[in-house]
Amino acid sequence: MRIDIISVVPDILKSPFEASILKRAIEKGVVEVHIHNLRDYSLGNYKQVDDYQFGGGAGMVLMIEPIDKCIRDLKSERDYDEIIYLTPDGQRLDQKMSNSLSLLKNIIILCGHYKGVDQRVRDTLITKEISIGDYVLSGGELGAAVLADAVIRLLPGVLNDETSALTDTFQDDLLAPPVYTRPREYKGLEVPEVLLGGNFKAIEEWREEQAYLRTKKLRPDLLE
Structure with a gap:
């Protein structure tokens, strides 16, 4: 399985994949996890990825162009089963969903930030929207780590005793x-x-x- 995570603050995501079960899964080649800095696809010299929302209001919004560039770049190399956006108003993550996602081959996880993403991203690029709970975080990075952990631990060869996951x-x-x-x-x-x-x-x-x-x-x- 391959998981590509798109983030504005990728450093937050490093430690979860450098320890314990997730690290072992990566080292065994059961899963590949690639973290992409959205600013690498940003606009101008200031690496801009967000802007004020039309109509006014507090909070910045992630722009469609850098997100579109990043996703198109990834899709040019392989097909993806799901392109997931983490958002509080998405479908609630549960064990059945984790089981289903663990059967996929390639997924992209887009981490929201600030006030969210331009709605056109959700309308045209995203195939599945997921929430890890009815609360708001500063960004989607911690949610991405939760989702990845829930899915990766179900992959064959990750747990020492594979029957353990069946009794969770x-x-x-x-x-x-x-x-x-x-x-x-x-x-x-x-x-x-x-x-x-x-x-x-x-x-x-x-x-x-x-x-x-x-x-x-x-x-x-x-x-x-």
């Missing part, structure tokens, strides 16, 4: 059950006995029941 929260529209590790007892707090007996059928039934009960208590909307 939301995979079956349920929250994950509680988990425990050593010590068996700590300050009077004990691990449930069912997990210690080696009866894997009983353990699986307990986990399924706990997942349902936790979901019913904490996120009943998921059961609808």
